[in-house]
Amino acid sequence: MTLRSLIGDWMSPRRATWSAGVMFVGLLLLVIWEMRHFYHSQQQQAQMHTAANAEMVVQWMESALDASRHSLQGVGDLYHLWQAQGLAQQDLAMLLKRQRDSLDVWQDVAVLSPKRELVATTAPLSLSIDESRLLQTLACNDCGPKSAVSPLYREGNNGSPYLLHALRIENSNGELDALAVAWLSPGYIVHVVNQLPLRSGDSVALLDTSARVMVQRSDDQREAESLLGKVVSTEQLNAFLDSSVLSDSWVRHSPLDGNQRLFTGRKLKTAPWLVIVGENTTVYLHDWWRRFWALLVGSMLLLALGGLTLRHYRHLYVAEQALREHRNRLAEEVTARKKTQQASELKAAQLKIAAMAFETHLGMFIADANNRIVQVNRTFSEITGYSEDEVLGQTPALLNSGRHDADFYRVMWRQLNEHDRWQGEVWNQRKSGDIYPQWLTISVVRNDAGEVTHYVATLSDITQRKAAEEEIHQLAFFDSLTGLPNRRLLIDRLEAALKDTQREGHYSAVMFTDLDNFKTINDSLGHYLGDALLNAVAERLSGIVRDNDTVARLGGDEFVVMLHKLGVNHQAATHSAEAVAQKLLKTLLEPIDVDGHVLQISGSIGITLFHSDGEGVSAILQQADLAMYQAKAAGRNALRFFDPTMQAAVIDRAQLEADLRHVIERQELTLFYQTQVNAHGDVVGVEALVRWEHPSRGVVSPGVFIPLAEESHLIGPVGGWVMETACKQLAQWARDPSTEPLSIAVNVSPNQFRQVGFVEQVETVLARTGANPQRLKLEVTESLLMEDLAAVCERMEQLRELGVRFSLDDFGTGYSSLAYLKRLPLDQLKIDQSFVRDVLEDPADAAIVRTVIALAHSLELEVIAEGVETGAHRDWLYAEGCMAYQGYWFSRPGPVETLSL
Numbered sequence: 001m002t003l004r005s006l007i008g009d010w011m012s013p014r015r016a017t018w019s020a021g022v023m024f025v026g027l028l029l030l031v032i033w034e035m036r037h038f039y040h041s042q043q044q045q046a047q048m049h050t051a052a053n054a055e056m057v058v059q060w061m062e063s064a065l066d067a068s069r070h071s072l073q074g075v076g077d078l079y080h081l082w083q084a085q086g087l088a089q090q091d092l093a094m095l096l097k098r099q100r101d102s103l104d105v106w107q108d109v110a111v112l113s114p115k116r117e118l119v120a121t122t123a124p125l126s127l128s129i130d131e132s133r134l135l136q137t138l139a140c141n142d143c144g145p146k147s148a149v150s151p152l153y154r155e156g157n158n159g160s161p162y163l164l165h166a167l168r169i170e171n172s173n174g175e176l177d178a179l180a181v182a183w184l185s186p187g188y189i190v191h192v193v194n195q196l197p198l199r200s201g202d203s204v205a206l207l208d209t210s211a212r213v214m215v216q217r218s219d220d221q222r223e224a225e226s227l228l229g230k231v232v233s234t235e236q237l238n239a240f241l242d243s244s245v246l247s248d249s250w251v252r253h254s255p256l257d258g259n260q261r262l263f264t265g266r267k268l269k270t271a272p273w274l275v276i277v278g279e280n281t282t283v284y285l286h287d288w289w290r291r292f293w294a295l296l297v298g299s300m301l302l303l304a305l306g307g308l309t310l311r312h313y314r315h316l317y318v319a320e321q322a323l324r325e326h327r328n329r330l331a332e333e334v335t336a337r338k339k340t341q342q343a344s345e346l347k348a349a350q351l352k353i354a355a356m357a358f359e360t361h362l363g364m365f366i367a368d369a370n371n372r373i374v375q376v377n378r379t380f381s382e383i384t385g386y387s388e389d390e391v392l393g394q395t396p397a398l399l400n401s402g403r404h405d406a407d408f409y410r411v412m413w414r415q416l417n418e419h420d421r422w423q424g425e426v427w428n429q430r431k432s433g434d435i436y437p438q439w440l441t442i443s444v445v446r447n448d449a450g451e452v453t454h455y456v457a458t459l460s461d462i463t464q465r466k467a468a469e470e471e472i473h474q475l476a477f478f479d480s481l482t483g484l485p486n487r488r489l490l491i492d493r494l495e496a497a498l499k500d501t502q503r504e505g506h507y508s509a510v511m512f513t514d515l516d517n518f519k520t521i522n523d524s525l526g527h528y529l530g531d532a533l534l535n536a537v538a539e540r541l542s543g544i545v546r547d548n549d550t551v552a553r554l555g556g557d558e559f560v561v562m563l564h565k566l567g568v569n570h571q572a573a574t575h576s577a578e579a580v581a582q583k584l585l586k587t588l589l590e591p592i593d594v595d596g597h598v599l600q601i602s603g604s605i606g607i608t609l610f611h612s613d614g615e616g617v618s619a620i621l622q623q624a625d626l627a628m629y630q631a632k633a634a635g636r637n638a639l640r641f642f643d644p645t646m647q648a649a650v651i652d653r654a655q656l657e658a659d660l661r662h663v664i665e666r667q668e669l670t671l672f673y674q675t676q677v678n679a680h681g682d683v684v685g686v687e688a689l690v691r692w693e694h695p696s697r698g699v700v701s702p703g704v705f706i707p708l709a710e711e712s713h714l715i716g717p718v719g720g721w722v723m724e725t726a727c728k729q730l731a732q733w734a735r736d737p738s739t740e741p742l743s744i745a746v747n748v749s750p751n752q753f754r755q756v757g758f759v760e761q762v763e764t765v766l767a768r769t770g771a772n773p774q775r776l777k778l779e780v781t782e783s784l785l786m787e788d789l790a791a792v793c794e795r796m797e798q799l800r801e802l803g804v805r806f807s808l809d810d811f812g813t814g815y816s817s818l819a820y821l822k823r824l825p826l827d828q829l830k831i832d833q834s835f836v837r838d839v840l841e842d843p844a845d846a847a848i849v850r851t852v853i854a855l856a857h858s859l860e861l862e863v864i865a866e867g868v869e870t871g872a873h874r875d876w877l878y879a880e881g882c883m884a885y886q887g888y889w890f891s892r893p894g895p896v897e898t899l900s901l
C-alpha cells in the first residue's frame with residue numbers, strides 16, 4: 001500500500017482531531033484512576049508500615065515485661081531461698097542487686113512485706129500514695145491480680161518519671177508472702193525505641209491509659225524528655241482508648257509537633273499501655289507526588305506532541321489533496337498537448353519534476369544532469385537553513401558534514417546509475433553548522449531517450465527518530481537506575497573480553513560485589529533512599545576503575561566489575577585484581593550522605609581471574625558469585641578469590657544431600673548404642689546414636705549429616721527411622737527380664753520435634769512396635785526452647801501423658817534459664833561433655849557442673865554427665881553428687897551386638 005493510497009483512506013482532519021481528543025480524555029481518565037489507586041496503595045503501605053512498627057514496639061515491650069515478670073518470679077525464688085536459709089537482710093539486698101543488674105530495663109528492685117514495709121531493696125526508696133494504692137490491689141489473697149504494671153509516676157511534682165512492675169510472692173497455699181516490686185526505667189525504653197530503624201518523620205510514643213506520654217521517640221533528647229508526662233488528648237485517640245479494639249489507625253496533625261501523620265495505635269495485652277506509631281504523610285506520599293508530577297508533565301508533553309502531529313497530519317492531508325488535483329490537471333494537460341501534438345519532451349519532463357517537487361512536509365530539491373541545484377521547496381529551506389537563492393546553481397556537496405568518506409559517495413552514485421534510485425541515512429550540515437541525521441531519497445529523471453535530465457531528492461530530518469533509537473539502546477543495555485551496563489551488556493563485554501584473552505593470552509578478572517547491609521537499609525529507610533544509595537555506590541565504583549574496565553549492575557545491590565587486560569603473568573594479575581578490590585572495599589566503607597542520612601555500608605567481593613583456558617561466560621560469573629558468598633560467610637567487608645576446592649565442597653555437599661534422600665530405601669542407616677551407667681557401674685540404659693554407612697564415603701558422622709537433614713527437610717524420615725528402630729529394640733529387650741528395665745534415649749532435633757504430627761508419629765510407633773513408653777527417653781536440646789515455649793511445653797505434656805520421658809541434652813551450652821526449667825515436664829538434665837572434658841583442670845567448668853548438679857537436685861530431676869572419659873572424671877562427678885554417667889570410660893558407641901549389658 002502506498003502512502004498516497006493510505007492518505008486516500010484517511011479520515012478528515014476534523015475527525016482525526018475528534019478521535020485524538022477522545023483518546024486523550026480516555027488516557028486522562030486512566031491516569032486519574034491509576035493515581036487514585038496508587039494513592040490508596042501508598043496509604044495502605046504506610047498503614048502496614050506503621051502497624052508493623054507498632055507491632056514491633058509492642059512485641060518488644062511485651063517481651064521486656066515478660067522478662068521483667070520472669071525476673072520478679074526469680075526474686076520470689078530468691079526470697080524463699082533467703083527465708084529458708086535464715087540469711088541476713090544484706091544478703092537478700094546483694095542478691096537483689098545481681099538480679100537487678102541482669103535486666104537493663106530495671107532501675108531498682110525491692111521486696112516488701114504484705115503490709116508493704118521494705119524487707120530489702122537495691123536503693124533507699126519510699127513509697128508514694130499512688131504506689132501504695134497499686135500495691136494494695138495485689139495484697140489481697142484470691143481477689144486481685146497476681147501482678148500489676150503502673151501508669152507513669154513522677155518523683156514529687158516535677159521529678160524523674162518512672163514506672164512500677166509488681167508481683168505477688170506466694171507461699172505454697174497461694175497466700176501472700178511478700179511483694180516483689182521493680183522500678184522500670186523509661187530512659188532505657190526511650191533508648192531502645194531510639195534504636196529502632198525508623199524513617200525520617202516517623203514518630204513513636206508510648207502512652208498510659210490516661211493518654212499521658214511515657215516515652216516519646218525524638219532525635220532531640222531534651223524535647224523527648226520535655227514531652228514525658230504530657231497528656232495527649234485527641235478525638236481519635238480518646239475514641240480508640242474507649243473502644244475495645246486492640247489496634248486502630250487514623251490520619252491527623254500530631255498534637256506534639258503539628259506534623260500531619262498517619263498514626264497506628266496498638267494496645268499492650270499485659271499492661272495498661274499503648275503504643276502510637278506515626279508516619280509523616282509527606283514522606284509516604286513522596287512517590288505518589290513524584291508520579292503525579294511525572295504523569296502531569298508526560299500528559300502535557302503528549303498533548304503537545306498530539307497537537308504537533310495533528311498539525312502535521314493536516315498539512316499532509318492538504319498537500320495530498322493539492323497533489324492529487326495537480327496530477328489530474330497535469331494529466332489533462334498532457335492529454336491536451338498530445339492531442340495538439342505541441343508537447344515537447346522537455347515540457348513533459350518539467351511536468352514530471354513539477355509534480356514531484358510539489359511542496360510537501362518533506363524537504364525536496366531538484367538538480368540538473370550536472371548535479372547543480374535548480375529548485376528547492378520550502379521544507380528544504382526549513383531543514384537546511386539555506387534559502388532557495390543561496391543554493392541555486394550549487395551542488396548538494398554544500399550540505400556535506402564531512403562525516404562520510406569518499407567510498408560512501410562512490411557507492412551511492414554507482415547505485416543511482418544502476419537503479420535510478422538511492423536511499424539511506426546521511427549526516428549533513430545545516431547552514432548554522434549543526435550536524436544532523438537525515439533520511440535521503442534520490443530518484444533519477446530520464447527523458448524518453450534514457451538520458452539523465454534531473455535528480456529529484458527528498459530529505460527528512462530524523463534527529464528525533466535517532467534519539468528514540470538511542471533511548472531504546474540505552475534501555476536494552478543499561479540499568480535504568482544507575483545508568484551502568486546491565487547484565488546483557490556485561491555478558492556481551494565478557495564474551496568480547498574472553499575472545500581477547502584467548503587471542504592475546506592475558507588475564508582479566510570479574511568481581512562480584514554485594515552490599516552487606518543493603519536490605520536492612522532499604523527496608524528501614526524505604527526504596528527511595530535505597531535507590532539513592534545504589535546510585536552513590538555506582539558512582540564510587542565507577543570512579544575507581546579504568547575507562548576500559550566495566551562496572552555493571554545486575555539488579556538489587558549486586559554490582560559486577562570486570563577488569564580487562566591485567567597482563568600475562570598470573571601472580572601479577574592476581575595482585576592487581578586484589579589491589580582494585582581493596583580500593584573498592586575502602587571506598588564503600590566511607591560514609592555516604594544520602595538526602596541528609598549519613599549511611600555507613602560495607603561490601604563483600606568475590607573475584608575470579610579468567611584466561612584462555614576455555615571457561616565460558618556463565619562459568620566465570622558462577623565462580624565470582626561463589627567466591628562472593630565465601631566473602632560474605634567470612635563476615636563483612638571481605639574479599640575472596642574463587643577457590644576450586646570451594647566449588648568442589650559445594651558440589652560435594654549437593655551430592656551428599658542427593659544421596660541422603662535415598663538413605664532409607666537403600667538401608668544405609670544403622671543405629672549404634674552407648675551405655676549409660678549408675679553409681680554402682682550397672683548399665684541402666686543406652687543412648688541411640690545414628691550412623692550412615694555410605695557406599696563410597698564409609699561411615700558419615702551424624703554431626704555432618706543430621707544438620708544437612710535438618711536443612712533439607714529430611715530430618716522427618718531419618719528421625720522416624722531412628723525412633724522406629726529404637727522402639728523395636730526396646731520391644732525385643734522387654735521379652736527378657738534381664739534387659740527389660742533398660743531405657744533408650746533417642747535424640748530429637750528441634751525441626752523434627754516441631755513437625756506437625758510428631759506426637760501422633762511417636763504414638764503410632766509405640767503402638768506398632770509394642771515398646772514400653774516408660775523406657776523411651778527423648779533427648780531435646782535447649783535450642784528447641786528458644787521459640788514458642790508454650791507450644792513446646794504443650795507438646796511435651798502430650799508425650800508425657802503417653803508415658804514418654806524427657807532429658808535435656810547439652811544443658812548449660814545455650815540460653816539456660818531457670819524459668820523454663822521450672823515449666824517444662826523434664827525428667828533429666830544432661831551435663832554437656834564440653835564441661836565434663838576439663839572439669840578437673842578448669843575451675844569455671846567445675847563451677848558450672850557443680851551448679852547444674854545442685855540445680856537438678858533442687859528441681860528434683862535426675863542428672864547424667866556425658867563425655868566421661870576417665871576414672872578421675874567419674875570420681876569427681878560422684879563426689880559432687882552426680883550418679884549417672886555416659887562416656888568412653890564405660891563404653892564407646894557400637895552396634896547392639898557389641899553391648900555388654
Ligand SMILES: Nc1nc2c(ncn2[C@@H]2O[C@@H]3COP(=O)(O)O[C@H]4[C@@H](O)[C@H](n5cnc6c(=O)[nH]c(N)nc65)O[C@@H]4COP(=O)(O)O[C@H]3[C@H]2O)c(=O)[nH]1
Pocket residue numbers: 674688689690701702703706719722747748749779809810833866867868869886887888889893
Ligand atoms: N569425645 C567424646 N565423645 C563422646 C564420649 N562419649 C560419647 N561421645 C560422643 O558424644 C556424642 C553424644 O551425643 P550428643 O551429644 O547427643 O550429640 C549427637 C547428637 O546431637 C547427634 N545425633 C546422633 N544421633 C542422632 C539421631 O539419631 N538423631 C538426631 N537428631 N541427632 C543425632 O549427633 C551428635 C554427635 O553424635 P556422635 O558423633 O555419635 O557423638 C556422640 C558420642 O559418640 C566421650 O567420652 N568423649
